[in-house]
Amino acid sequence: MNYETVIGLEVHAELNTKTKIYCSCANEFGAEPNTKCCPICSGMPGVLPSLNEKVVESCVKAGLAMNCEITEYSKQDRKNYFYPDLPKAYQISQFDLPLCHDGYVDIYVNGETKRIGITRIHIEEDAGKLIHGLDGKESFADYNRCGVPLIEIVTEPDFRSPEEAHVFLETLRNILLFIGVSDCKMQEGSLRCDVNVSVRPEGQKKLGTRSEMKNVGTFKGAVKAMEFERDRQIAILEQGGTIQQETRRWDDAKGESVLLRSKEDAHDYRYFPEPDIMPIHIQAETVEEIRKTIPELPNEKFKRYMDEYGLSEYDASLIAFHIYFAEFFEKCIQEGGNPKAISNWCLGDISKILKQKEQEADAIPFAPKALVELTKLVEADKISNTSAKKVLDRMFETDKSPETLVEEMGLLQISDNSFLEGIVDEVMAENPDTPAQYKNGKTNVLGFLVGQVMKKSKGKANPQMVNPMIKERLEK
């Protein structure tokens, strides 16, 4: 039987505000344990939370970027559970009135645009970190991350494959980066997701029983987790079993998920309105003000790159949905670059080099202006494409300008007619039989002779000039 996979995501993104959500401690990653704490975020008796305005703003901004409705009257609620990384033993979150709801994000997957529903986006606080002791007897709690502001983005179960979910996560990450509310640093855990997976026989309307997977820290991990879970569920169904509703934990190192708790053990979180925080009222004017601060988003860029710059759909998508390329690309255009040439360089050699270095486009060490210069040198026939690639390699290692590099590397193309004629004559003299061979149909001698000229000129001869010169002599 064929099965359809249905996936929904809950993504937690840490916001990049200066301070935590309920106290004035710095929102900072990587500090010494328990040094970014105060009585409020460490949950001491008697303290009260005071809500960071910027957090509300950032969440609304994210909501608008994802086409959400903004809840006019919203509030915060307490989610009660005991865990050593949660000093108050409750997390301040939002239950029935999230700040944003009913939005969507368009993703571009396999040459098609697909609309993914956003159920809700709400604000909440992050928990601390636990480190497990080597002797297996103790754990160690660090509260620096307690109170770091999070937005939780919940999607509709609209994904039909792990790949779609993966593309969504990439798109979402880029939206958050574009609007500047999160640094989305996976390695620092600032973007994490819970994955809900179910399968159903193809054609069945009713959704299958889902399992939820927690603790997925990387996109790669998320894809692996989804594939694993899909296969696990299909295997159970194939053997005539039934899927249990349960929460599982993804172990990225082992590449498998393990049962965390079954539905019967589901938490009873006892949500109730947070009495220490006043409700939030967002007026239409505030929404409009925030809307004005949203820059052009990936989808809009995608369309514009095709319409305005004539990029192919594929190329446009690769640049538009990757903020750092989009930023670099657009700066190049501003510097007078040719969109197609810039796009080719970005998606060709630059991408290749970045991939080797396992870096993203924000790691490009040279200015957009430098790439424009390089493309201009090619356009003006001052260097060959091959040479330009060599120059680009060097540009990743030194901050010298392309022109300097071309000179230093001696790559300037020779377009001096008389000089070139001289070399061509030399080469012809050394290969006197070639015109006859050529006339006998061995046309590949043309390439051979051009190669000889290039060799003699140490690659600097402009092949476009050399070609007709040799041809003329062969045909004489």
Place this chain on the structure above:
Amino acid sequence: MITKETVQYVADLARLSFDETSIEKFTKDMEQIIGFADKLGELDTEGVNPTAHSVPVYNVFREDEVKESFPRNEILKNAPEKDSEYFVVPKVVE
């Protein structure tokens, strides 16, 4: 009707434990208090908005400005078990 099982469930949620005699007593107490709370059922509250705050104020926010955190020893000072950097808890298994 509050059963012993309900009391046990609630005690688990609240991370409290009761031995046999005290669970009987708490079940009786809970039953009495809940019986007393059931009086609210008499009142018609159809369409009445619930009030969480007695003063109707909205949007009390704090500006996003950093203030210095507390010294670590002040944060850890009252912990029953700690080392020089962390709170120490019995091993967490999930």
Place this chain on the structure above:
Amino acid sequence: MSDLFQCSVREISEKLKKKEISSVELTQKSLEQIHKTEPQAEAFLTVCEEQALAQAKKADEVLAAGTAQSILTGIPMAVKDNICTKGIRTTCASRMLEHFIPPYDAAVMEKLNGANAVMVGKVNLDEFAMGSSTENSYFKKTKNPHDLTRVPGGSSGGSAASVGFHEVFYSLGSDTGGSIRQPAAYCGVVGLKPTYGLVSRYGLVAFASSLDQIGPLANNVEDCAFVLETIAGKDPRDATSVDSRKADFSSGLGKGVKGLRIGIPKEYFGSSLNPEIKEKVLNAVKALEKEGAEIVDISLKELDYALPAYYIISSAEASSNLARYDGVKYGYRAQEFDSLIDMYRKSRTEGFGDEVKRRIMLGTYVLSSGYYDAYYKKAQQVRTLIQQSFVSRFEQVDAIITPTVPNEAFRIGEKTDNPTQMYLEDIYTVSINIAGLPAMSVPCGKTSSNMPVGMQIIGKHFDEKTILNVGYTYEQIRGTF
């Protein structure tokens, strides 16, 4: 010396300013009085002699420089032990927090320290402010100043007793359902619960966040007004605190009650009220009428529903507020356990007393899956009705007078077996917290067994001035009893 402790804040402040006595001397006398009285009174959990004398010395310097800005400068007082004091242990009268030393001061302490008030110690309460007799303290049983076999009331029993025993000139208490007013009535002192939001709760160890308020207890109404204007005001750290008009509560006192409309709700004078108390309170109302107040009979029908609504809301919030006591960051941790969850259970079970556990259980139950709507949501709706009821009565009247409690102070141990019986002591006070209104208990006579009676004066939101004025006027005309 005891004469000195009969002085009002105004009188003692005069003496300090005129250098008839220094703050250090006064503080020493207060400490002597505490040492002498405490074996019987048992009001204090911590006496901080050293810090108090240091504060007094500083107060004397301020007084000598003539820069004293506050009438409270140099005057000894006590603070309920659920208000955080930096460097001084704050126990909430619980085994759980027996050794807890806060690294920060509550907002009210910052204000009192700024006024160079002298805190001589931290006083007893029912554990985590849950109770009506201070018998739920883990440490000791505080006595009633008028009869050592009786309770001082609660939960601010230590605050009321320390004033009643004349160990200090005033004290701070907290009131969630009557915890300032009821002990004030039992001990024959004045106690005021401000409007919710008037005083910052930052640093008050939370019991029920939407109901808790800090307020003063003192020998007379004017003293309460002085303390209130020192501690009131918006605090950015407490989102529920409100920007009220300039806190000036003492200046309007003495303008009388002529033309003031005072409501008497009949439901508060029903059959469960001790007839002696009824008589004393109605006598006080008559006295005010003679002074020109207009007495209006009103009805507050929701009275019977206030108590269950209160117990649901306060316990629900408490169950969440007290979850943080888990043996990890501070407080009691059990000695032996075999896992994390076992550590949680044992620490909490051993660290909390029975009444606290009862409220946590009740609160957890009413919030748990399937019961939320029937109990918690219903109680929040009833809260709306109670508020509306008060708001509409306050269109007819300027203040409302009721008894503070239905009975005189009971004997130690008399009601400990029956929790709901104890809860009934709060019947007249809880609806005021539910509605967030200000109210004050003022002594208005004594029963035949020579125990004090208190009347409760209730005002509109942020209209502390009116209730202070009514209380003050009554104090001037009541004579001695």
